[in-house]
Every structure is written in C-alpha cells, then in structure tokens.
Amino acid sequence: MKAFTPASFHPDGLPANGSAAEAAGPRRAGARLLPRGLTHVAAAVFAAAWVLLAAPLSSAAESPVVQAPSGPVKGEAKDGLHIFKGIPYALPPVGDLRWKPPVAVPAWEEVRDAGGFGPACIQPPSRPGSIYFEKLRSTSEDCLYLNIWAPEKAEKAPVFVWIHGGSLIAGAGSQSMYDGEALAKRGIIVVSINYRLGILGYLAHAELSAESPDQVSGNYGLLDQIEALRWIHGNIAAFGGDPANVTIAGESAGALSVMYLMAAPDARGLFAKAVAQSAYMVTAPTLKEKRYGSESGEAIGAWIVNKLGAASVAELRGKDAQGLVDGVGRAGYFPFPSIDGKVLPHQLVEVFDRGEQAPVPLLAGFNSGEIRSLRFLLPPPPEDAAAYEAAIRKGYGDLSDEFLRQYPSRLIDEAMLAATRDAMYGWTAERLVKKQAAIGQPGYLYLFDHSYPAADILGLHAFHAAEIPYVFGTTRRITDAWPKIPGTTNEQNLKDAMMDYWSSFARAGKPVADGQPDWPAYGENQAYMYFADEPHAATHLLPGMYELHEEVVCRRRAAGDIAWNWNVGVIAPPLPPKTTDCQ
Numbered sequence: 001m002k003a004f005t006p007a008s009f010h011p012d013g014l015p016a017n018g019s020a021a022e023a024a025g026p027r028r029a030g031a032r033l034l035p036r037g038l039t040h041v042a043a044a045v046f047a048a049a050w051v052l053l054a055a056p057l058s059s060a061a062e063s064p065v066v067q068a069p070s071g072p073v074k075g076e077a078k079d080g081l082h083i084f085k086g087i088p089y090a091l092p093p094v095g096d097l098r099w100k101p102p103v104a105v106p107a108w109e110e111v112r113d114a115g116g117f118g119p120a121c122i123q124p125p126s127r128p129g130s131i132y133f134e135k136l137r138s139t140s141e142d143c144l145y146l147n148i149w150a151p152e153k154a155e156k157a158p159v160f161v162w163i164h165g166g167s168l169i170a171g172a173g174s175q176s177m178y179d180g181e182a183l184a185k186r187g188i189i190v191v192s193i194n195y196r197l198g199i200l201g202y203l204a205h206a207e208l209s210a211e212s213p214d215q216v217s218g219n220y221g222l223l224d225q226i227e228a229l230r231w232i233h234g235n236i237a238a239f240g241g242d243p244a245n246v247t248i249a250g251e252s253a254g255a256l257s258v259m260y261l262m263a264a265p266d267a268r269g270l271f272a273k274a275v276a277q278s279a280y281m282v283t284a285p286t287l288k289e290k291r292y293g294s295e296s297g298e299a300i301g302a303w304i305v306n307k308l309g310a311a312s313v314a315e316l317r318g319k320d321a322q323g324l325v326d327g328v329g330r331a332g333y334f335p336f337p338s339i340d341g342k343v344l345p346h347q348l349v350e351v352f353d354r355g356e357q358a359p360v361p362l363l364a365g366f367n368s369g370e371i372r373s374l375r376f377l378l379p380p381p382p383e384d385a386a387a388y389e390a391a392i393r394k395g396y397g398d399l400s401d402e403f404l405r406q407y408p409s410r411l412i413d414e415a416m417l418a419a420t421r422d423a424m425y426g427w428t429a430e431r432l433v434k435k436q437a438a439i440g441q442p443g444y445l446y447l448f449d450h451s452y453p454a455a456d457i458l459g460l461h462a463f464h465a466a467e468i469p470y471v472f473g474t475t476r477r478i479t480d481a482w483p484k485i486p487g488t489t490n491e492q493n494l495k496d497a498m499m500d501y502w503s504s505f506a507r508a509g510k511p512v513a514d515g516q517p518d519w520p521a522y523g524e525n526q527a528y529m530y531f532a533d534e535p536h537a538a539t540h541l542l543p544g545m546y547e548l549h550e551e552v553v554c555r556r557r558a559a560g561d562i563a564w565n566w567n568v569g570v571i572a573p574p575l576p577p578k579t580t581d582c583q
C-alpha cells in the first residue's frame with residue numbers, strides 16, 4: 001500500500017522522508033524504559049517511584065521552591081522571574097503505556113529539582129543547514145514535561161501556554177526561540193510543553209482501538225496537550241497564575257493543535273483564549289472510514305505497521321522508539337490526528353461551521369512569505385505562462401478567471417508562492433476569525449509582512465515562523481542559520497509592539513500595545529493588523545482571497561472524495577460543480 005499523504009508535503013519545513021536518525025540523547029537521571037508486558041497498575045507504581053528517584057535536591061538556598069498540588073519543585077530566580085524547567089505532567093509513556101492516553105503523574109513529596117529542561121520527544125534529526133535547525137539537548141520517549149517562566153511576585157497572573165510547531169514530527173518546548181523570559185517580564189506566566197510526536201503520538205490502528213474503552217486510537221499527542229492543560233489548571237495557581245485565564249498559543253503545527261484543542265470536547269474549560277499563528281485547517285483522516293481522498297486512520301496504521309515489518313502493534317511495543325521513528329520516516333508516513341467521533345468529533349471545518357468550537361477570543365494570522373522557506377510544498381512549475389493558465393483552467397473550471405486574477409501568470413513563481421500560502425494559511429486565518437465572530441467572540445486577524453536585509457538577501461521576506469522571535473522577544477536566541485536580525489531601534493520597536501499586543505491579549509482578550517495603533521476585532525469591517533516595519537491597522541485583507549478558497553473547499557467537501565487543501569494551483573484536480581450547499 002502506498003503512503004497516504006503527498007510526498008515531501010509538510011507544512012512545518014520538514015522533509016517527508018527522514019534519513020536514518022541519530023540515536024536518542026541521554027535520558028535524565030533515574031529515567032528508564034519500563035519492562036515489556038508491564039501491566040497498567042504495575043506501570044503506574046513503577047513510574048511513581050521513578051518520579052521520586054528523578055528528583056534530586058539542589059543546595060542553592062536562594063532557589064525558589066513552590067509547593068504545588070502535584071508536589072514541591074525548586075527552580076531558578078533570575079532577573080525578577082522564577083523559572084521552572086522539566087516538570088513532569090504525565091507518566092513516561094513507555095512500555096505498556098506506549099500508544100495509550102497519558103496518565104497523570106502521581107503527586108510527589110520530596111522537592112523536585114526543576115532547574116533543567118526535560119528531554120524532547122523522540123523525533124528525526126533536523127537538517128543541518130536549514131534555517132530551522134537546532135540541535136536538541138536530548139531526546140527520549142520519556143518526554144512529557146513542561147516549563148514555567150513566572151514573575152516572582154505573580155498573583156493571579158494570566159497564563160500563556162505555548163505549543164511548539166514541527167509538523168507533529170519534531171520540535172520541543174525547550175527550543176531557544178521559545179524562551180519565555182521576555183514575555184514573562186510583561187506580567188504574564190509563560191508555559192511551554194512537550195507532547196508525543198510522529199508515530200508515537202498519532203498512530204491509529206484497529207488493535208489499539210480494540211484496547212480502548214471508547215474504541216478509538218491515535219490522537220495521543222493531542223491527548224498529551226490536554227493532560228498538560230489539566231496539570232496547569234490544577235497547579236498554576238501555586239506559581240502565581242490564574243487557572244481561569246489561560247491562553248493556548250502555537251505556530252504552524254502548534255497552531256494546528258490550537259484548532260484541534262478548540263474542537264476537542266475534553267479540552268473545553270481548560271483555556272479562555274487562543275492564538276493561532278500560521279495555522280492550516282487541512283483534511284484529517286477519519287478513524288474508520290475512507291473519506292476526502294484519504295484512507296482511514298486505522299488503514300494507514302495497518303499499512304505502516306506492515307511497512308515496519310511487524311505482525312502486530314504488540315510487537316511494535318517491544319521495538320526501540322528511535323528505530324520506529326526512523327523507519328516510518330523512510331516509509332513516508334506523515335502523522336495527523338484522526339477524526340474518531342470521541343476525541344475529535346468532526347473535521348475542523350465542520351466544527352467551526354457548526355459553531356461548536358470553543359467560544360473564546362482568538363488572535364490569528366499568517367506571514368506574507370510563508371512558502372519562501374517551504375518551497376518543497378510547491379509542485380514543479382509549468383514551463384511558461386500558457387501552460388500555467390491551461391493547468392489552472394483545467395483544475396478550477398468556472399473559478400479559473402478569479403484564480404488567475406488573484407494569482408496571474410505574468411509572475412509564475414510569485415503566483416505559486418501566493419496561491420499555496422493562501423490555500424493553507426491565509427484562508428485558515430481569516431476563516432478562524434470570521435467563525436469566531438459568527439458565535440459572538442472577538443477575532444483579531446494579522447498579516448506579518450516584516451523583513452530585513454539578511455532575510456531578503458536569501459529570498460526569505462517574512463518567511464514561515466519569522467514572527468516568532470518578535471512575539472517572544474528572542475531575536476538574539478535564533479538558530480545559527482536563521483537570517484540574523486539586526487539590533488536596530490526599528491527592530492526593537494516592532495518586537496516591543498508585538499510582545500505588548502500578544503501579552504495584553506493573554507491578559508484581557510484584546511491586543512493593545514503602548515503607543516501603537518488600536519487593533520480592532522475582525523467584525524463587519526474585516527479589520528486586521530498589518531505588521532511591516534511598524535504595525536498598521538487596515539481592513540479587507542487580500543480582497544477575494546478568502547471567498548475563492550472557501551468556495552473551492554466547500555465544493556471539495558461536498559464531493560466527499562477530495563482533500564481540500566493539499567491540491568493547490570497547477571496540480572488541482574478538476575473542481576466539482578457548484579452545489580446549493582456552496583452559496
């Protein structure tokens with residue numbers, strides 16, 4: 001059976017087929033894999049003992065100690081902040097707990113040293129030379145940790161929970177660009193989390209469904225995120241945070257996760273606001289049915305188990321985690337949540353159409369140059385303008401004139417970059433704020449179009465994830481290959497403005513920045529904030545863009561056998577005819 005996702009088509013800047021991965025990094029003191037065949041009860045007892053063993057004491061008297069409901073933790077005092085790293089929020093998902101929903105970590109009694117990050121979840125190695133490459137300190141299947149940056153005198157402070165990107169394949173809450181120090185100094189508590197990735201986080205399979213009381217499988221990485229939010233809800237007050245004022249936020253696959261959390265019934269009530277940076281509301285496999293051009297989640301799981309040369313999921317539980325990740329990378333497996341009717345009742349587009357998403361204020365947007373650093377998302381270009389126009393007319397039928405108006409043939413490369421960007425990120429961002437407005441919640445839309453010489457020289461104007469160092473104030477913590485951000489006054493002013501907007505949104509649900517323009521909600525005027533050299537408020541972002549892609553998606557959904565986001569521009573299949581459902 002062939003792979004069920006387009007080859008090399010990943011929205012987070014990662015290759016579809018990973019090379020042989022390097023071995024997992026060293027595990028933290030006291031961590032170890034559970035013996036094979038350990039029962040759930042024995043696993044819990046074993047892991048509870050692990051929690052205590054993995055909690056060495058620190059002798060630094062000035063280190064802050066927080067008596068949290070889960071147990072006491074000792075962190076670091078730094079520049080008016082209390083910082084806690086590597087706090088476990090769930091038992092290690094190893095042994096019999098591999099491909100099981102997360103189990104809350106038992107409370108511990110001894111003071112736990114929270115002075116260093118926990119391992120990142122098992123993942124393929126990044127590509128050296130990529131602007132996104134950052135060597136992780138260590139990786140492990142024991143990876144369900146979170147990190148907290150809190151003002152030292154915090155009291156009922158707003159909480160900003162960051163979910164990292166990486167195509168649900170890679171990344172970690174410990175990455176340098178996500179350091180929470182600068183944001184926390186604006187009076188909010190910043191939390192970053194890890195969650196299971198790749199095959200370990202999203203494998204669906206009939207055998208796993210049979211093990212489940214709800215007869216579902218997959219979505220383990222999403223369930224990890226929900227468990228982390230439960231831990232935060234139950235413990236963050238001890239760190240000075242307000243559990244009733246939690247904002248979930250993420251970029252790319254992190255923003256995809258934000259949307260799924262907004263759609264997941266089990267996450268309801270665990271957050272009060274949401275931020276989605278460069279989200280993509282794409283088709284997901286249905287757990288037990290072939291729909292929208294994709295095999296079922298369970299069929300995909302059966303295929304990948306076969307590709308790994310295993311006779312059963314039980315056999316896979318005995319295999320090395322890094323070997324599994326390397327193997328599925330070579331096979332072309334791409335993880336996605338499954339629509340299972342329980343954890344995720346419906347496709348994202350359906351949830352938001354029904355108005356069943358979390359009724360919370362939302363901030364969402366995208367970057368003008370998203371695809372400039374993700375060119376592998378583009379199909380091969382046609383040889384000339386005539387071939388481009390012919391392919392568009394074949395794929396878009398009665399919408400081809402509007403498509404060519406939006407993405408004309410006179411500059412084919414720019415047209416293809418813009419079309420793919422809008423079909424994935426632009427349409428999604430505007431749809432999110434529009435649907436929140438429809439249920440009476442404010443939605444704040446933005447377009448990030450800022451660049452600087454080092455990025456422009458590389459053809460990376462406002463590239464994918466370029467806004468993150470400005471949101472976190474980490475322009476000096478970028479990766480080695482990231483285009484160097486100059487230390488000019490203009491750059492500092494933009495960074496300050498964006499940190500103000502994001503932190504004030506986390507505080508009160510409305511983005512406000514000192515000395516900067518008011519950011520109106522999307523509403524009837526279709527308002528948005530335009531971030532170039534400085535912020536500017538504007539209306540009617542890319543007129544006609546949203547309507548074009550919404551019509552394409554609606555017709556493909558109505559047809560029922562076409563994925564609505566992966567087939568863009570010159571590779572689009574013939575567009576289904578208009579129906580009464582698409583007006």
